[in-house]
Amino acid sequence: MTAEATETAVATIVADVAVDKLEALETVSRAVGADVRDAGTAVPRIPLADGVWAQIEIPKFGEPPPLAIDVHALAGVDEARRRARELATRLADATGWAITLMFED
Numbered sequence: 037m038t039a040e041a042t043e044t045a046v047a048t049i050v051a052d053v054a055v056d057k058l059e060a061l062e063t064v065s066r067a068v069g070a071d072v073r074d075a076g077t078a079v080p081r082i083p084l085a086d087g088v089w090a091q092i093e094i095p096k097f098g099e100p101p102p103l104a105i106d107v108h109a110l111a112g113v114d115e116a117r118r119r120a121r122e123l124a125t126r127l128a129d130a131t132g133w134a135i136t137l138m139f140e141d
Contacts, residue, residue, distance in 0.1 A: 045113040047120035048138040050102040051127065057094045060103055064090055067130040068123065087111055088119045104138075117141075 055063070057080075061072050064082050073089070074080045081089040087110035094103065107123060109116035117139055124135040 044108040044110055045116040047107045047109075047113065047116035049105050049107070049120050049124045049127075050136045050138055051105070051131075051133040052102045052136075053131075053133055055103060057092055060092045060094065060105075063131060064092070064105065064123070064127065067126045081108075084119050084123060088115065090123060102136075 061080055065072050068082060068084060070083050072080050072082055079091060081091045083089050089108050091106045093106060107116050107120040109119060124137060127133055128135050
């Protein structure tokens, strides 16, 4: 299921790193132990749980980081935020990246 097919809640986390989209997808994929879905399309995503997935937003050419990771959840904003917090912790542990929650904790 994709964001276009169903209304989803989104919680965003940000990492102040300079990586390209492919590297970011690979890094998140490794950190959560899930394969990238829809690779090679405009909207690749990484499943985090049933009805929850992450998508990567990369700054446009010439813009500095940050790397934004949107966590989408079909079950609502509380689930999106909970899963975003979990992803932030897993990424920080796996990469050493400093992660900022872009919502009130």
